[in-house]
Amino acid sequence: MSELSELYQQVILDHNKKPRNFRKIESPTHTAEGHNPLCGDQLTIYLDLVNDEVKDVSFEGSGCAISKASASMMTQAVKGKSKQQVEDLFKGFHLMVTDDSETPEELGNLRIFEGVREFPVRVKCATLPWHTLHAAINKEELVSTE
Ligand code: ZN
Numbered sequence: 001m002s003e004l005s006e007l008y009q010q011v012i013l014d015h016n017k018k019p020r021n022f023r024k025i026e027s028p029t030h031t032a033e034g035h036n037p038l039c040g041d042q043l044t045i046y047l048d049l050v051n052d053e054v055k056d057v058s059f060e061g062s063g064c065a066i067s068k069a070s071a072s073m074m075t076q077a078v079k080g081k082s083k084q085q086v087e088d089l090f091k092g093f094h095l096m097v098t099d100d101s102e103t104p105e106e107l108g109n110l111r112i113f114e115g116v117r118e119f120p121v122r123v124k125c126a127t128l129p130w131h132t133l134h135a136a137i138n139k140e141e142l143v144s145t146e
């Protein structure tokens with residue numbers, strides 16, 4: 001294993017041990033649940049979308065290190081972004097782990113998940129939080145944000 005992927009592994013383990021934004025939002029505008037039966041990962045995404053901007057985002061649930069680290073880093077990556085920017089990140093992330101073309105710079109530190117593409121079983125773990133966020137953000141708002 002190269003030094004680079006060892007570093008990546010450390011980042012994933014760190015996020016697994018201390019997941020960021022691992023909490024519930026009391027009155028989220030959007031929420032969705034995701035489940036990956038292949039691995040047993042399950043999580044709930046909470047989203048507070050105000051004026052088309054991600055004011056707050058968090059998650060709860062249980063799963064393997066990759067799904068948890070992916071959820072943790074996703075919440076960091078999308079906070080403060082517009083709905084369109086979130087959708088673009090989702091597409092970019094999905095393409096990165098399923099396609100072996102060059103990964104766009106815009107993904108920033110999310111690029112550490114690039115290696116997942118070599119492990120098809122793990123792809124679902126890494127993309128579960130993103131699919132769940134995508135589902136949440138495209139639902140009708142549950143709560144008025146005014
Ligand atoms: Zn998993």
